[in-house]
Amino acid sequence: MTAVEAPAADEEVLEVTPEFEAAAERQERRRGFLLALPEFGYLTLFFAVPLVIVVVYSFATRNRFGGTDLSGWNVDSYVKLAEPLVREIFFRSVWLAALTTVICLVIGYPFAYYLATRSLRVRNVMLVFVMIPFWTNFLVRNYAWRVILGNDGPLTKTTEFVGLGEHEYLFTQTAVVLGLVYGFLPFMILPLYAAIERIDRRLLEASRDLYANGFQSFRHVLLPLSMPGVIAGSILCFIPSLGAYVTPEILGGAKTTLLGSYIVTQFLTARNWPFGAAMSFVLMAIMLAATVVYFRKGGRTL
Amino acid sequence: MNTKHWLRLLAGLFTLTLLAAACGSDDDESSGGADCEVGEIDGDLAMYNWAEYIDEEQLQEFADEYGISYSLDSYDSNEAMQPIVSEGGSGFDVIVPSDYMVSVMISAGSLMPLNYDAIPNSSNLSDDFSNLYFDPEGGYSLPYQWGTTGIAVNTAVVGTDFPRSWGIIFDPAISGQFDGQIQLLNDPRETMGAALKYLGYSMNTTSEDELAEATELVAATAGRLAAFNTDSADEFLTSGETVIAHGYSGDMFVQFLETDNPGDYVYFVPEEGGTRWIDNFAIAHDAPHPCTAHTFINWMYGADQGAALTNWNYYNTPNAAAVAGLDEDLLDFVNDPAVLAGGVDSLEALEDTGDFEVNYSDAFVEAKG
Amino acid sequence: MSKQTSAVEPHGWTKFFLHTNGWLVYFFFYAPILLLVVFSFSDSRNVGTWGGWTLEWYAEFAESRNARSALSTSLQIALVSTVVSVVLGTMSALALERFEFRGKQVFDALLYLPIIIPDVTMAVMLLLFFSQFFELLGTVFGIELAKGVGSITLSHIAFSISFVSVVVRARLAGMDSKMEEAALDLYATRWQAFRYVTMPQILPGIAGGGLLAMTLSLDDVVITQFVTGPGGTTLPVYVFGLIRKGVTPLINAISVVMLVASMLLVVLSLLLERSRSGSGTA
Numbered sequence: 033m034t035a036v037e038a039p040a041a042d043e044e045v046l047e048v049t050p051e052f053e054a055a056a057e058r059q060e061r062r063r064g065f066l067l068a069l070p071e072f073g074y075l076t077l078f079f080a081v082p083l084v085i086v087v088v089y090s091f092a093t094r095n096r097f098g099g100t101d102l103s104g105w106n107v108d109s110y111v112k113l114a115e116p117l118v119r120e121i122f123f124r125s126v127w128l129a130a131l132t133t134v135i136c137l138v139i140g141y142p143f144a145y146y147l148a149t150r151s152l153r154v155r156n157v158m159l160v161f162v163m164i165p166f167w168t169n170f171l172v173r174n175y176a177w178r179v180i181l182g183n184d185g186p187l188t189k190t191t192e193f194v195g196l197g198e199h200e201y202l203f204t205q206t207a208v209v210l211g212l213v214y215g216f217l218p219f220m221i222l223p224l225y226a227a228i229e230r231i232d233r234r235l236l237e238a239s240r241d242l243y244a245n246g247f248q249s250f251r252h253v254l255l256p257l258s259m260p261g262v263i264a265g266s267i268l269c270f271i272p273s274l275g276a277y278v279t280p281e282i283l284g285g286a287k288t289t290l291l292g293s294y295i296v297t298q299f300l301t302a303r304n305w306p307f308g309a310a311m312s313f314v315l316m317a318i319m320l321a322a323t324v325v326y327f328r329k330g331g332r333t334l
Numbered sequence: 335m336n337t338k339h340w341l342r343l344l345a346g347l348f349t350l351t352l353l354a355a356a357c358g359s360d361d362d363e364s365s366g367g368a369d370c371e372v373g374e375i376d377g378d379l380a381m382y383n384w385a386e387y388i389d390e391e392q393l394q395e396f397a398d399e400y401g402i403s404y405s406l407d408s409y410d411s412n413e414a415m416q417p418i419v420s421e422g423g424s425g426f427d428v429i430v431p432s433d434y435m436v437s438v439m440i441s442a443g444s445l446m447p448l449n450y451d452a453i454p455n456s457s458n459l460s461d462d463f464s465n466l467y468f469d470p471e472g473g474y475s476l477p478y479q480w481g482t483t484g485i486a487v488n489t490a491v492v493g494t495d496f497p498r499s500w501g502i503i504f505d506p507a508i509s510g511q512f513d514g515q516i517q518l519l520n521d522p523r524e525t526m527g528a529a530l531k532y533l534g535y536s537m538n539t540t541s542e543d544e545l546a547e548a549t550e551l552v553a554a555t556a557g558r559l560a561a562f563n564t565d566s567a568d569e570f571l572t573s574g575e576t577v578i579a580h581g582y583s584g585d586m587f588v589q590f591l592e593t594d595n596p597g598d599y600v601y602f603v604p605e606e607g608g609t610r611w612i613d614n615f616a617i618a619h620d621a622p623h624p625c626t627a628h629t630f631i632n633w634m635y636g637a638d639q640g641a642a643l644t645n646w647n648y649y650n651t652p653n654a655a656a657v658a659g660l661d662e663d664l665l666d667f668v669n670d671p672a673v674l675a676g677g678v679d680s681l682e683a684l685e686d687t688g689d690f691e692v693n694y695s696d697a698f699v700e701a702k703g
Numbered sequence: 704m705s706k707q708t709s710a711v712e713p714h715g716w717t718k719f720f721l722h723t724n725g726w727l728v729y730f731f732f733y734a735p736i737l738l739l740v741v742f743s744f745s746d747s748r749n750v751g752t753w754g755g756w757t758l759e760w761y762a763e764f765a766e767s768r769n770a771r772s773a774l775s776t777s778l779q780i781a782l783v784s785t786v787v788s789v790v791l792g793t794m795s796a797l798a799l800e801r802f803e804f805r806g807k808q809v810f811d812a813l814l815y816l817p818i819i820i821p822d823v824t825m826a827v828m829l830l831l832f833f834s835q836f837f838e839l840l841g842t843v844f845g846i847e848l849a850k851g852v853g854s855i856t857l858s859h860i861a862f863s864i865s866f867v868s869v870v871v872r873a874r875l876a877g878m879d880s881k882m883e884e885a886a887l888d889l890y891a892t893r894w895q896a897f898r899y900v901t902m903p904q905i906l907p908g909i910a911g912g913g914l915l916a917m918t919l920s921l922d923d924v925v926i927t928q929f930v931t932g933p934g935g936t937t938l939p940v941y942v943f944g945l946i947r948k949g950v951t952p953l954i955n956a957i958s959v960v961m962l963v964a965s966m967l968l969v970v971l972s973l974l975l976e977r978s979r980s981g982s983g984t985a
Binding site for chain 1: 734738795938943961
């Protein structure tokens with residue numbers, strides 16, 4: 033944002049000298065800094081510092097009793113990350129998370145657009161109605177899906193009735209993806225809605241006037257303008273999906289181990305905190321790198 | 335520029351101080367046993383227990399009797415409870431760790447030694463429960479409830495003519511026709527332990543070869559399962575998702591009673607052997623109200639209170655004096671000789687295998703695929 | 704905002720597709736909720752088999768002191784954490800989108816970390832942090848603090864700030880700053896420019912972020928479990944523990960109560976906002 037020029041009154045004519053500009057710019061920077069300071073401080077205290085603790089733990093050793101020995105630093109935990117088991121889990125998780133994100137995008141984008149093109153009153157109501165299901169407990173929603181997809185549940189009964197034959201839905205990877213999509217669809221819809229809603233309709237009108245058909249308008253006007261929303265939504269979907277562990281357990285029957293479950297296992301079952309810390313740290317580093325790349329591609333700075 | 339650098343510096347200093355504090359306080363020597371009289375109260379009771387393991391009304395009774403109030407918070411696994419207590423400052427007085435976790439917590443200095451002068455009712459403890467491996471002198475824990483882990487079968491579907499063996503899960507020749515309707519616990523030690531028992535090994539083995547065999551077995555079985563599940567093992571059985579289930583005695587028993595046809599279901603510990611697990615009363619090393627905690631444990635060890643507890647959660651009691659007050663149904667279930675197909679001696683307790691725990695955990699992940 | 708014209712109002716098969724997609728999505732969202740609500744009245748311990756109408760589960764919930772205190776604790780924490788994180792999150796979004804300053808890159812990255820960190824890792828590190836921090840306060844300053852509702856709220860705020868910020872930024876991103884500049888040219892103070900020009904335009908983003916923050920707080924289990932203390936049991940943690948014992952319609956009943964309570968909270972705040980601004984949102 034360019035430096036703001038001081039209000040020029042009719043009586044005085046302020047000369048905009050380079051020093052003046054520089055001073056104004058400094059003032060801007062200070063403002064920005066002050067504006068960011070409280071959050072920065074908060075996050076440093078309650079996030080960055082704990083994070084440092086995690087990194088420290090990742091270099092520690094698991095003692096005989098599952099506690100953590102902070103003395104005697106080593107990189108054993110990081111070496112363990114190269115094991116084939118870990119890599120298999122990682123790629124499997126990335127694939128599922130990507131699939132979930134794509135499905136969320138495909139379903140969520142038209143929905144967000146639909147939402148954004150309603151009248152204001154309707155829009156707010158609809159938005160709230162999107163969020164309401166998510167004020168029930170996350171676990172309970174998963175269990176509800178378990179009932180729906182169960183062997184004697186509504187879904188199997190319906191498909192049998194319709195004549196599609198007998199299928200097992202529960203405890204499959206399909207069930208897991210369905211559960212993940214269900215859980216993260218609002219995370220895709222909200223940023224998309226926010227981004228689409230503020231796009232000037234007249235731009236779309238103009239493209240229509242210039243003989244573009246619907247698809248072309250979408251591809252060349254709507255999509256690029258809503259890209260920040262697409263990016264934000266994708267990130268908010270992909271990353272939690274990668275770390276998900278409740279849904280794979282409840283809907284997948286814990287038959288496939290994903291990254292989230294594996295990390296939880298380190299902390300809560302194997303009591304191998306250094307390894308859990310190392311995995312988390314590496315995962316976060318990868319995610320951060322991917323986010324940066326994604327952002328750069330989307331034309332924004334990070 | 336200066337401000338930012340200052341901030342960086344502050345954050346760094348802060349971190350260092352924290353780390354120094356961490357290193358400094360890592361070795362927490364547990365204080366000597368609390369100097370308490372019988373029935374002495376030094377504040378409200380803060381209990382940290384498994385969910386639905388004790389009746390709130392019973393706690394209220396205790397609170398009323400001694401003129402205090404109580405708080406009950408719950409955890410769902412030992413490994414989630416342990417760091418919270420071990421780190422210190424949790425605010426909890428009485429906790430209920432399982433057998434292997436007691437030995438872990440004693441080594442970590444997270445438990446307060448029990449002052450038996452303040453727990454005279456501990457004499458009610460059944461002899462079967464003295465000299466437990468995880469706390470031989472009972473210096474830090476007193477058994478709370480116990481049970482077994484075994485197999486529950488829906489005889490209406492499977493029939494009654496099957497071997498009382500782990501083979502009913504692991505051997506396709508026996509249960510091949512029920513593929514997709516079998517469930518194993520989502521617990522590395524229990525499930526790998528079941529496989530190890532079937533293969534004739536100890537469930538506490540630290541032999542990599544034996545564990546590898548067990549891993550192969552579980553991996554071969556994984557495709558035949560409906561799910562690996564701990565929480566709903568009993569429900570899947572009675573709702574029809576599974577017909578052969580791996581689960582805990584009390585859970586299964588309660589679930590059977592809630593169906594219209596409890597006679598259709600049977601629970602047993604296979605002849606090769608299974609787990610006997612014991613949950614225990616213990617006091618956090620920095621419990622804010624140690625005397626109240628002692629008084630509470632003493633009170634719970636009374637014959638009436640012990641019976642009330644078990645009659646509520648339907649597991650089994652280590653309190654010899656409480657047995658007389660147990661419900662009929664429960665006594666029938668518990669004393670049924672058919673339950674322990676291999677006899678009492680076939681039961682084994684899960685022990686903490688130290689560094690080998692990581693092997694068990696990884697083996698389980700590998701087996702699941 | 705600009706008026707709708709028929710040129711961009713979806714029509715034909717596009718319109719049909721959008722409508723259908725919309726309804727399907729709502730159905731998808733509400734199917735389990737419907738199941739949840741219906742079965743909370745079921746007279747059967749098994750969630751999945753219908754046993755006739757009953758209110759026993761709600762009665763059980765009403766009688767359970769633990770359940771009620773867990774519900775109120777959850778709502779308290781959610782309210783405070785939502786309000787604080789919306790304020791801080793919006794400020795962050797503004798700072799990052801509208802200003803340049805030293806350390807902006809670091810701050811930006813820091814803001815993303817709570818989103819990309821696995822839940823359980825954050826839980827563990829916050830446990831370690833609070834334990835050490837409180838100990839430090841105790842030994843150095845003599846201030847005795849205990850973990851509980853306070854530490855839970857602080858933790859919830861920590862991750863909610865990031866989510867709110869992301870949503871508001873998506874809104875701010877393409878927004879033209881010329882309107883604000885114009886306002887400033889017209890002698891508005893910074894605060895006035897924000898209050899009367901920027902804020903109305905990003906309100907949907909703020910609202911969305913707030914809803915998200917509330918959802919995150921009400922749903923959180925792992926982090927809450929680790930930084931809790933006596934009396935800090937929230938509803939999801941309580942339900943999590945109950946589920947360990949068996950999934951009965953009691954859990955459905957509790958969820959429905961929580962749902963209704965959250966809805967009431969939101970309706971209340973909307974009404975308050977409406978009455979305050981007089982003519983509703985801009």
